[in-house]
Amino acid sequence: MPAVLIVEDEPRLAEPLMFALEREHFAVTHVTLGEDALDAVNTQPFDLMVLDVGLPDLSGFEVLKTLRQYSALPVLFLTARQDEVDRILGLELGGDDYVTKPFSPREVVARIRAILKRTVAKPGADSEPLWHVDASGCQVLFRQAPLSLTRSEYRILTALVQRPGQVFSRAQLLDICDSDEDSFERSVDTHIKTLRAKLRPLNGEHLIVTRRGLGYLLDSP
Numbered sequence: 001m002p003a004v005l006i007v008e009d010e011p012r013l014a015e016p017l018m019f020a021l022e023r024e025h026f027a028v029t030h031v032t033l034g035e036d037a038l039d040a041v042n043t044q045p046f047d048l049m050v051l052d053v054g055l056p057d058l059s060g061f062e063v064l065k066t067l068r069q070y071s072a073l074p075v076l077f078l079t080a081r082q083d084e085v086d087r088i089l090g091l092e093l094g095g096d097d098y099v100t101k102p103f104s105p106r107e108v109v110a111r112i113r114a115i116l117k118r119t120v121a122k123p124g125a126d127s128e129p130l131w132h133v134d135a136s137g138c139q140v141l142f143r144q145a146p147l148s149l150t151r152s153e154y155r156i157l158t159a160l161v162q163r164p165g166q167v168f169s170r171a172q173l174l175d176i177c178d179s180d181e182d183s184f185e186r187s188v189d190t191h192i193k194t195l196r197a198k199l200r201p202l203n204g205e206h207l208i209v210t211r212r213g214l215g216y217l218l219d220s221p
């Protein structure tokens, strides 16, 4: 049963689509915010995302950009405006298709089927993501190799991977660790050091960058 994540803030559009997909035996999850969509992708597996461009918090473009740093999940955009269509067509980020509003739920279901057929037909396509966070197994894969991480390392790395390019202060990372054993900012440095050591055999240690006086970030290649 293919799992579809619908990211759409307007109930009158989301509900008929959910109904149509469920009738066709898709497993459907619905969220209304971009942040929630990114969280959902990191906590459960999906086969496809239906993504509204105009969301109340992040734009669909921002969601896709972040998603593409660690996931090749197929994305079908929902858009209301011609200028958005132009942008989708010009995207190098790789949205897989789009549907303009108003749409018929049947059409969207047909598009979804077509995309899934395509993406299933080419396993291991050339756009393998560098990082993959497997939240259910508390694992991070780098170049498809699972990293053996402690709990704090996992939490730090997941935060960095989900927001590539964003600088996290040691205090923020300490918060993210949320562990009694890590009560000093210095322990964050230790975790970063061991993370780099674990990435070194895979030629990835340079991706965790130190910003002196500020903190750490993940370089997006």
Ligand code: CA
Pocket (backbone or CB within 6 Å): 008, 009, 010, 052, 053, 054, 055, 056
């Ligand atoms: Ca909207």
